[in-house]
Amino acid sequence: MSTPTENTNLENERSNGILPAQSIRRLISSGVISAPESLPIADSQVQPASVDLRLGPQAFHVRASFLPGKSSTLLTKIHDGLLIDTIDLRQPTLLTPNSVYIVKLIESLRLPADVSGIANPKSTTGRLDIFTRLITESGDEFERVPRGYSGDLYVEVVTRSFPVYVREGLKLNQLRFVRGRAEARGDSVLRELAKDDLLVKFDDLPTRSEDEDSLVKEINRFARAVNRGLSITVDLQGNERSDVVAYKAKKYAEPIDLSKIRHYEMADFWEFIRKPKSRRLILEPNEFYLLASKEKVRVPPDHAAEMVAYDPTMGEFHVHYAGFFDPGFGYGAQGEVLGTKAVLEVRAHDMPILLEDGQLVGKLLYYRMAGTPQVVYGQDIGSSYQKQELTPSKQFKIPENDEPKEPFSAKRNDKNASEWGTRSRREMALLEQH
Numbered sequence: 001m002s003t004p005t006e007n008t009n010l011e012n013e014r015s016n017g018i019l020p021a022q023s024i025r026r027l028i029s030s031g032v033i034s035a036p037e038s039l040p041i042a043d044s045q046v047q048p049a050s051v052d053l054r055l056g057p058q059a060f061h062v063r064a065s066f067l068p069g070k071s072s073t074l075l076t077k078i079h080d081g082l083l084i085d086t087i088d089l090r091q092p093t094l095l096t097p098n099s100v101y102i103v104k105l106i107e108s109l110r111l112p113a114d115v116s117g118i119a120n121p122k123s124t125t126g127r128l129d130i131f132t133r134l135i136t137e138s139g140d141e142f143e144r145v146p147r148g149y150s151g152d153l154y155v156e157v158v159t160r161s162f163p164v165y166v167r168e169g170l171k172l173n174q175l176r177f178v179r180g181r182a183e184a185r186g187d188s189v190l191r192e193l194a195k196d197d198l199l200v201k202f203d204d205l206p207t208r209s210e211d212e213d214s215l216v217k218e219i220n221r222f223a224r225a226v227n228r229g230l231s232i233t234v235d236l237q238g239n240e241r242s243d244v245v246a247y248k249a250k251k252y253a254e255p256i257d258l259s260k261i262r263h264y265e266m267a268d269f270w271e272f273i274r275k276p277k278s279r280r281l282i283l284e285p286n287e288f289y290l291l292a293s294k295e296k297v298r299v300p301p302d303h304a305a306e307m308v309a310y311d312p313t314m315g316e317f318h319v320h321y322a323g324f325f326d327p328g329f330g331y332g333a334q335g336e337v338l339g340t341k342a343v344l345e346v347r348a349h350d351m352p353i354l355l356e357d358g359q360l361v362g363k364l365l366y367y368r369m370a371g372t373p374q375v376v377y378g379q380d381i382g383s384s385y386q387k388q389e390l391t392p393s394k395q396f397k398i399p400e401n402d403e404p405k406e407p408f409s410a411k412r413n414d415k416n417a418s419e420w421g422t423r424s425r426r427e428m429a430l431l432e433q434h
Contacts, residue, residue: 016180017370018304019115020327021046024177032115035106045171048326048373049304052122052171053134053153054106059087062100065156070138074154078102089168094255095159102135105153106169109145111177117145119175120306120324126345127393128256129161129249129288132173145175160347161249161288162269165257176304176324184365185303190226193300198331199230199366201296201339225295229308229363232342235294236357238275244390244399246273246281249288256395264396272399279357283348291346292390294358296339299329302372307342308363319346319362327369328376337378341389 013023027033028041033051035041045052061084068074087093087101095101111117119134120143133142135154142156155173157166166172193199225231236245247270256264266272270290273281283289299305305325330340344361355361391398 013371014368015370016182017178017368018049018182019177019179020369020371020373021048022374023371024051027177032110032112034108034110039106039169041107047174048328048376049369050174050176050324050326051107052174053119053155055089055155055166055168055170055172056104056106057088057090057168059089059093059101059103059157061085061087062102065100065133065158067135067140067142068138069140073137074102074135074139089166092165092167092257092259095157095164095166097159097161097163099158101157103155103157105155107175108152110150111145111148113148114179116147116178117149117175118178119143119145119173121173122171123343124258124393124395125172127290127343128164128258128395129159129345129347130164130172131158131160132156134173134175161251162253163255165255165259167259170258174324179370182367184229184367187226187228190230190366193366194226194230197298198300198335199298200225201298202294229365230295230297230305231360232297232307232344232362232364233294233358234344234355234361235292235341236276236279236281236355237294239389241389242399243275244272245275245291247271247290247390247392248273258395261394262397266392266396266399269396270392281355283346283353283355285348285350285352287348289344289346290390290392291344291355291361293342293344293361295342296330297325297342297364298331298337298339299325299327299366299377300331301327301333301376302369303327303366304369305329305364305366308365319344325364326377327373328378331376332378333376343388343391 013020019027024033024046025043028046028051033041035054039054041051045054060078062078062082063084064082066077066082068077072080089103109117117134121130121132125132133156134145135142135156136145136149137151137154139146145153153175157172190199238245247266250269250271253269256269273289297305304327307319307323307325325342328337331337342362342364346361
């Protein structure tokens, strides 16, 4: 039986747009999104505008990436000369770099005729350089679930930089649902939102300027930022807390157990790249980097956003595996968060690429929600990256130079405190949930 609040939210929902958490919960309760009785969908899987998908008990190690196509099924094609090995994921299993694995997910779908799905890797997955793509039975494109689809879901997993341990129940990707059509907001709408500081904050400009020259500079900056979406530029300048502007993945590192939180030392897996005097960085071919945006991005609660993964006009490199930004990212419920930097997962292709401080590296597209989520990103749901700077995935300890500065105290000798800096126990619990 629906509660009065749920009925009000349903009435207020638009006919087109990305479905919010309360709508996703209704899809689960009605069996549109389902799982075996022994493995029910947990409420913690539901995010403000998506649902986390879980790995099932079996994986297939295959010779190549593929799509089943409408003339075949996924399992038929796997067993038609592509299968290398079948793997039991009921215990921790090592996935080796650049091998292709197909895993049946625990969740399945029975979508109505007006609802489709779009998938992408979770943020933690992208920051580890793990490439995931959703596949449907007889599907002819990755990451897309057609309207009215009924059937099982699979995910292709390729870890690029690090060997990783995974097991049944691990959540590597997420699925959002679209009723009708969800089109990116036009630049005129984004400019209006930007005027009210709803989309982006710049560290080098005041929130509101009384000086006329500063005000003109501020308006021009916002105008340039919006061009076929919100422009995202790279930060090679650093800040007063840290001069580290990038992390580069090391080769031949030890395996990472994805179930371990704040467990691994950054220096064992990443090279620290400090602010170059020239404010330039050459990306080496086929190397993986984490960088941060200059802009502090904001996503209002009635919108969601997506980073354009690759645009040939920006150069021969791939930006941002995990392209989805939840409602409330860098914003909060009432605008209390004054922007959050986007962490950019960057891989150069076949040639060295020169990046300069402030160079355009991506576009953030904004989409209207079908309804405002009851709970937004970071609001007591265990969101890991709400106030991030250049933040690695949650498997790594926070580098000391990214911790809040405080005087030395003998109490800081406690091992747990040294790993977590001044983070509260509540924050640790939230991170572990996510």
